[in-house]
Amino acid sequence: xxxxxxxxxxxxxxxxxxxxxxxxxxxxxxxxxxxxxxxxxxxxxxxxxxxxxxxxxxxxxxxxxxxxxxxxxxxxxxxxxxxxxxxxxxxxxxxxxxxxxxxxxxxxxxxxxxxxxxxxxxxxxxxxxxxxxxxxxxxxxxxxxxxxxxxxxxxxxxxxxxxxxxxxxxxxxxxxxxxxxxxxxxxxxxxxxxxxxxxxxxxxxxxxxxxxxxxxxxxxxxxxxxxxxxxxxxxxxxxxxxxxxxx
Amino acid sequence: xxxxxxxxxxxxxxxxxxxxxxxxxxxxxxxxxxxxxxxxxxxxxxxxxxxxxxxxxxxxxxxxxxxxxxxxxxxxxxxxxxxxxxxxxxxxxxxxxxxxxxxxxxxxxxxxxxxxxxxxxxxxxxxxxxxxxxxxxxxxxxxxxxxxxxxxxxxxxxxxxxxxxxxxxxxxxxxxxxxxxxxxxxxxxxxxxxxxxxxxxxxxxxxxxxxxxxxxxxxxxxxxxxxxxxxxxxxxxxxxxxxxxxxxxxxxxxxxxxxxxxxxxxxxxxxxxxxxxxxxxxxxxxxxxxxxxxxxxxxxxxxxxxxxxxxxxxxxxxxxxxxxxxxxxxxxxxxxxxxxxxxxxxxxxxxxxxxxxxxxxxxxxxxx
Numbered sequence: 269x270x271x272x273x274x275x276x277x278x279x280x281x282x283x284x285x286x287x288x289x290x291x292x293x294x295x296x297x298x299x300x301x302x303x304x305x306x307x308x309x310x311x312x313x314x315x316x317x318x319x320x321x322x323x324x325x326x327x328x329x330x331x332x333x334x335x336x337x338x339x340x341x342x343x344x345x346x347x348x349x350x351x352x353x354x355x356x357x358x359x360x361x362x363x364x365x366x367x368x369x370x371x372x373x374x375x376x377x378x379x380x381x382x383x384x385x386x387x388x389x390x391x392x393x394x395x396x397x398x399x400x401x402x403x404x405x406x407x408x409x410x411x412x413x414x415x416x417x418x419x420x421x422x423x424x425x426x427x428x429x430x431x432x433x434x435x436x437x438x439x440x441x442x443x444x445x446x447x448x449x450x451x452x453x454x455x456x457x458x459x460x461x462x463x464x465x466x467x468x469x470x471x472x473x474x475x476x477x478x479x480x481x482x483x484x485x486x487x488x489x490x491x492x493x494x495x496x497x498x499x500x501x502x503x504x505x506x507x508x509x510x511x512x513x514x515x
Numbered sequence: 516x517x518x519x520x521x522x523x524x525x526x527x528x529x530x531x532x533x534x535x536x537x538x539x540x541x542x543x544x545x546x547x548x549x550x551x552x553x554x555x556x557x558x559x560x561x562x563x564x565x566x567x568x569x570x571x572x573x574x575x576x577x578x579x580x581x582x583x584x585x586x587x588x589x590x591x592x593x594x595x596x597x598x599x600x601x602x603x604x605x606x607x608x609x610x611x612x613x614x615x616x617x618x619x620x621x622x623x624x625x626x627x628x629x630x631x632x633x634x635x636x637x638x639x640x641x642x643x644x645x646x647x648x649x650x651x652x653x654x655x656x657x658x659x660x661x662x663x664x665x666x667x668x669x670x671x672x673x674x675x676x677x678x679x680x681x682x683x684x685x686x687x688x689x690x691x692x693x694x695x696x697x698x699x700x701x702x703x704x705x706x707x708x709x710x711x712x713x714x715x716x717x718x719x720x721x722x723x724x725x726x727x728x729x730x731x732x733x734x735x736x737x738x739x740x741x742x743x744x745x746x747x748x749x750x751x752x753x754x755x756x757x758x759x760x761x762x763x764x765x766x767x768x769x770x771x772x773x774x775x776x777x778x779x780x781x782x783x784x785x786x787x788x789x790x791x792x793x794x795x796x797x798x799x800x801x802x803x804x805x806x807x808x809x810x811x812x813x814x815x816x817x818x819x820x821x822x823x824x825x826x827x828x829x830x831x832x833x834x835x836x837x838x839x840x841x842x843x844x845x846x847x848x849x850x851x852x853x854x855x856x857x858x859x860x861x862x863x864x865x866x867x868x869x870x871x872x873x874x875x876x877x878x879x880x881x882x883x
Contacts, residue, residue: 321724343726351724355717361532362525373521374727428724 272299274425274457275320280329280338282315289315291480292329299425302448302458304468304488307477308508313461314430316477320459321428322346334425347375350419350456354431358415360404364395367403368418375422389417409440416447420456427451429460433467445470465500476504478511518727522735529709530739536705544697544747548754551689562610562646565603566592570619574629578657578671582613587649604636611635611646628670635677647675690755691843692816694748694774695836699810701744702778704802706785710736711798714789733878737782744778745771755847764850770843773856776863777839781806783870784835790877810836838863 275297282290290312297303307313318324320333322342331337336344358367365386372382390396393413403411412432420427429448433441445467452458460471468474468488475485484491484507488500495503530536564582568575583590595603600612614632616622622629633650635643651673662668710733713719722732748771755761763770784806792798811817813831820831831837838859845851853860 323723346724346726349724351721353717353720355720357717357721359525359529359718360716362528366525366528370521370525371725373524374518374722374725376518376726 273297274299274334275303275459276330276332277320278330280316280319280331281327282312282319282324283327288480290319290326293477293482295475295482295485297426297457297459299457300452300455301473302452302460302471304471304474305459305461305477306468306474306504307461308511311477311511312480313477317428317430317459317461321349321351347422348425350422350424350427352415352419352427352429352432354434356408356411356415358403358411358418361402363400363402364390364406364414365399367414368421371418371421377422385421389421393417409436409443412436412440412444413447416444416451420451424456426457426459429458431461431463433462433464441467465504468500468504474500476507478507483507519731519735522727522732523738526709526736526739530705530743539705540701540743540747541750543700544693544751545754547693547697548690548751549758551693561586562588562642563608564588564590564611564613564646564650565595565600565609566590566613566615567595567600568592568615569594569617570615572620574620574623574661575615578615578631578654581657582650582653585649585653587646600634604634609636610642611650613650623669623671627667628672630672630674632674632676635675643677647673647677651675689816690751690759690761691840691847692814694751694843695777695810695814695816695840696807697747697751698744698774698778698839699781699806699836700802701747702740702781703785703788703806704799706737706740706782707788707792707798707802708795709740710786710789711792711795714793715795729878730875733786733874737786740782740785741775741778744781745775748774761847763847765846765852769853770846773839773842773846773860773863776860776867777835777842780835780839780863780867780870783867783874787870787874787877790874806836809834813837814840816840835863835866838866 273296275295277293277295279292279294280290281288281292293316305313305317315324319326319338320331322333322338322345326338333345334348336342336348338345359370362370368386368389369382372385377385386399390399393410395410395414398406398410403414406414416427416429416432419429433444436444441464448458448460448470460467462468471488473485473487474491475482477483484503486494491503492498492500495506497503497506530540566579566582568579579590582588600614603609604612612632612634614634616630616632619629619631631654633647635646654671654673658669658671710719713722713736719732723729752763752767752770756763785802788798788801788805792801813820813827813834814836815831816836820828820837823831842856842859842863845856
């Protein structure tokens, strides 16, 4: 079988002095997979994610993202990933079109490609008539969808979503997940953190971090059966109850 | 490069869409210059001057008529002693006293030179200066007029005495002062706020994850403020030359070069503040307290540094605006060139490099 792993992590560790934020996590993520990255606040998710995005250098362990090394090839990594954070990440006082053009610009897309991408994106999101309105005037759900579309504008291999649906109503969340599936079907790997356990069920596989270690990693169905739990909620509680670190 | 341009364009959108930013950027300098400036120009029209004519001869009468016919002065004549002159000044109505010595005409005819004394109230420095300048130019005019057909020219020397403030501290200082203030506000505060804002809204994270280099993020954010500050310098100079009649005596190119240097100093400071803070309010407070106050206190713009206690004089040396103020004042008012100002320029350059290095370094640390 051909190696289709886009994230390969081996004993990846990050220490801040004596504090081990991320403790020897080992896992792989395959192409087109939706990978849920769960854990209570302070469990080390953010630190792990920052290492995977090339923002911070690991203390030890190995990892490659889209085939590039997290120690030496961060520039290459940044070109091949997309990122969307919990905080809404577009510019409020720029129009929809200007935001798209700006992010296309800093990812180095050609003018022509930005133009065609913009047209395609506006069409797909049904935002054509809003193209020249300030993003501030859009409802939150649309902003979130636009934000996601902008994160995958440069056709990254992997998109990292850091609690992308915080503060969004269930209907919009559902629509948002439709977009995630669509992206995954087109071959983009989705790496997503969330606190919503119903969302965790949408993932192909999920991992749960506790106190810096990756405690479990499996499909939602397998996790539920091995923990004799009816829902992901219960699985999460069973694991997180043992945590020593809090906020 | 294309990425950089995309970024700079975005920054301009930010600035041009924020009405408050625009107001600070362009409203403030214009308002300050006009407020300072018109306190100065209005008073010179119809200034009361007192003439003490001990000569009462042809020449003194001719010159007096010439002074009186200009629209700047209303002449009152009186024969007063020196002490009486002083007491009239204290009443505050008289802007200047012109004294013709006895034998004014004779001196002129026999020795080819004569003196006129101009005494002004220099507690109002700007007015005193304007009045003296106008009077002197009228006298020169008169001198040229009587010299028209002569082989050996007559010389009338105005002997100027500034009462109460002989060294004219603070004279004409407001344009360089306002320039330092405005550039500081725009470059330090605006830059700091605009970078911190990206941190607050979370967009900084997005930028750092993008392949756009972090150092370029900082430069791209600072660049529009450099451009806008230069627009401000231009506006202030145009206002001061065309509205306030304060010419730039030295090289305009040098003035712009020095301003650019000072702007970069300020930008480096703004960047440094933005790296060390994480909320817009804190960034603004630090910029105001940490930069604006020292500029007002220590640049010599409002309070003469020479009169301060020694420790404060020493402190004033680390305030970049002090050096910029000296440089601009020397170029604008004294017409000095780089040859005379290399020391101040070097100090400012040193400060700039130091600040740039420190900010870039702490920026790198922050990324880890």
